[in-house]
Amino acid sequence: MKRNIPLLIAMIAGFVMIVAYFIPYTETWGDTVIVWFDILAAIAFVLGGGNLLKVHLKKASDQVPGWGYSVVTIIAFVVMLGVGLGKIGVNPAAKYPEFAWSGSYREVGAPFWWLYEYVFKPLQATIFAMLAFYVASAAFRAFRAKNFEAILLLATAFIILLGRTAAGPALTSWFPDSIEGLEADKLTEYLMTVFNTAGNRAIMIGIALGTASVSLKILLGVERSYLGSGEE
Amino acid sequence: MLDFLKNLDRRWIFLLMLLSVAIPILLQAQFPETPSELSQVVFEELEKLEEGDKILLAFDFDPASEGELGPMATAFVRHCCEKKLKMYFMALWPVGEQMIVDNINRVIKADFPHLVYGTDYMNLGFKAGNEGVIKVVITDMRQLYTTDADGTAIDQIEMMQGVDNIKAMDLMINISAGYPGTKEWVQYAVTRYPDKIRLVAGCTGVQAPLLYPYIPQQLPGLLAAIKGAAEYEKLVMDKYGERNAEGEIIEPGKYFEGRRRMGPQLVAHVLMVLLIVAGNIIFIADRRREKRQ
Numbered sequence: 001m002k003r004n005i006p007l008l009i010a011m012i013a014g015f016v017m018i019v020a021y022f023i024p025y026t027e028t029w030g031d032t033v034i035v036w037f038d039i040l041a042a043i044a045f046v047l048g049g050g051n052l053l054k055v056h057l058k059k060a061s062d063q064v065p066g067w068g069y070s071v072v073t074i075i076a077f078v079v080m081l082g083v084g085l086g087k088i089g090v091n092p093a094a095k096y097p098e099f100a101w102s103g104s105y106r107e108v109g110a111p112f113w114w115l116y117e118y119v120f121k122p123l124q125a126t127i128f129a130m131l132a133f134y135v136a137s138a139a140f141r142a143f144r145a146k147n148f149e150a151i152l153l154l155a156t157a158f159i160i161l162l163g164r165t166a167a168g169p170a171l172t173s174w175f176p177d178s179i180e181g182l183e184a185d186k187l188t189e190y191l192m193t194v195f196n197t198a199g200n201r202a203i204m205i206g207i208a209l210g211t212a213s214v215s216l217k218i219l220l221g222v223e224r225s226y227l228g229s230g231e232e
Numbered sequence: 233m234l235d236f237l238k239n240l241d242r243r244w245i246f247l248l249m250l251l252s253v254a255i256p257i258l259l260q261a262q263f264p265e266t267p268s269e270l271s272q273v274v275f276e277e278l279e280k281l282e283e284g285d286k287i288l289l290a291f292d293f294d295p296a297s298e299g300e301l302g303p304m305a306t307a308f309v310r311h312c313c314e315k316k317l318k319m320y321f322m323a324l325w326p327v328g329e330q331m332i333v334d335n336i337n338r339v340i341k342a343d344f345p346h347l348v349y350g351t352d353y354m355n356l357g358f359k360a361g362n363e364g365v366i367k368v369v370i371t372d373m374r375q376l377y378t379t380d381a382d383g384t385a386i387d388q389i390e391m392m393q394g395v396d397n398i399k400a401m402d403l404m405i406n407i408s409a410g411y412p413g414t415k416e417w418v419q420y421a422v423t424r425y426p427d428k429i430r431l432v433a434g435c436t437g438v439q440a441p442l443l444y445p446y447i448p449q450q451l452p453g454l455l456a457a458i459k460g461a462a463e464y465e466k467l468v469m470d471k472y473g474e475r476n477a478e479g480e481i482i483e484p485g486k487y488f489e490g491r492r493r494m495g496p497q498l499v500a501h502v503l504m505v506l507l508i509v510a511g512n513i514i515f516i517a518d519r520r521r522e523k524r525q
Contacts, residue, residue: 125295128297
């Protein structure tokens with residue numbers, strides 16, 4: 001029962017979506033399934049939050065290595081959630097001045113806005129920006145012309161790196177008209193539209209075929225690994 | 233010397249990268265941009281629209297990619313304001329809603345204060361469900377959106393009258409940092425209704441190669457990363473200058489943010505090329521030394 005009902009739900013939802021795509025009369029059936037999916041996706045946020053708390057509270061209570069990070073995660077989660085849901089420090093909306101919680105939690109100067117603007121935003125931007133340092137280090141240490149394929153990759157990287165900035169055109173704009181196509185920016189565009197597109201299309205077709213076969217296996221109940229092992 | 237370079241402490245490389253980014257920022261180094269064909273197509277798609285046409289702006293990114301996508305979002309919103317289009321904002325990313333609010337404050341409220349919320353622009357906010365949301369909004373968005381981001385009933389909003397789904401839009405712009413993003417909009421919206429939904433997009437550098445296969449049928453135009461933004465800014469600024477649609481002077485600095493950010497990117501790219509070359513010279517020299525021994 002525990003496995004058969006989810007299996008049945010997946011089968012019905014999947015087949016309804018397929019039918020709805022090909023038969024216009026059944027389009028609204030597909031919409032209904034999708035609205036259910038969207039409701040479930042919203043509920044999944046609550047489950048996700050609960051799971052996050054459970055995992056990190058356990059780590060903190062067991063004092064496993066790195067448990068301090070779990071404490072930071074729990075504090076950050078609880079503070080953001082409390083400030084946002086509780087609309088702490090939010091001014092009432094002009095339309096409903098008698099209701100303290102009628103204002104927007106996003107309003108400039110509100111505690112939630114402050115946390116977003118001065119904690120969340122800089123942290124996310126910093127983590128993303130750090131990639132540049134690691135990529136530079138990796139470029140120096142790992143990008144080696146060891147064989148023909150690696151040389152091809154290196155040459156492409158050079159062209160794209162230079163062609164995607166003003167440096168490429170500046171370095172190659174003196175090329176005579178007969179070899180104008182070899183200018184860095186033009187070569188970049190050529191590589192992207194021809195080689196990259198061809199390669200990506202081939203990969204996409206392969207993935208699509210694989211997805212279709214796996215989807216059919218799921219809908220027919222052959223592939224059941226998404227249901228979990230069944231053990232608690 | 234060879235051993236020193238071979239075992240170079242990576243903190244020296246970090247320092248070089250820091251300097252290559254910091255110096256152009258401090259010197260405010262800017263370089264000329266020539267719009268590519270794809271940027272030109274995106275610009276022309278917006279130019280084709282008439283005053284009062286409807287445009288959907290889906291902001292599917294977050295602060296992590298704001299450095300790359302923020303300038304093009306600003307340029308898009310300005311272009312829409314200049315064209316006096318009716319702007320419908322929405323987000324499939326939880327923090328995308330904040331990106332929308334940022335742009336409304338930075339562009340619409342700051343430089344186009346005569347535009348009225350609910351009449352000229354509105355914010356539908358974030359909805360969970362990824363491509364599930366796309367599949368609903370292409371047929372009946374009222375099933376999912378009963379209010380706007382501030383809780384006002386959709387039926388009370390003037391510009392929502394007669395808008396039942398996104399097929400009512402004359403054009404759609406998606407700014408995408410990953411999943412869900414442009415790929416999902418192409419697959420679930422444009423591919424389903426190729427004659428009714430027209431999409432142009434802006435994306436991060438790593439996403440661009442994955443979106444090229446959809447050009448030009450499903451995706452006529454694409455702004456790739458900060459370079460795409462810088463090119464688009466140039467097109468918008470060349471056409472509309474430093475005054476808004478009402479003739480008032482705007483703050484031009486924020487509309488050249490992409491071009492400003494191309495300075496550090498250029499130097500960082502050159503540094504990367506030099507690091508790769510240096511790394512390979514050391515590798516070859518080391519191999520020769522090993523052979524001799």
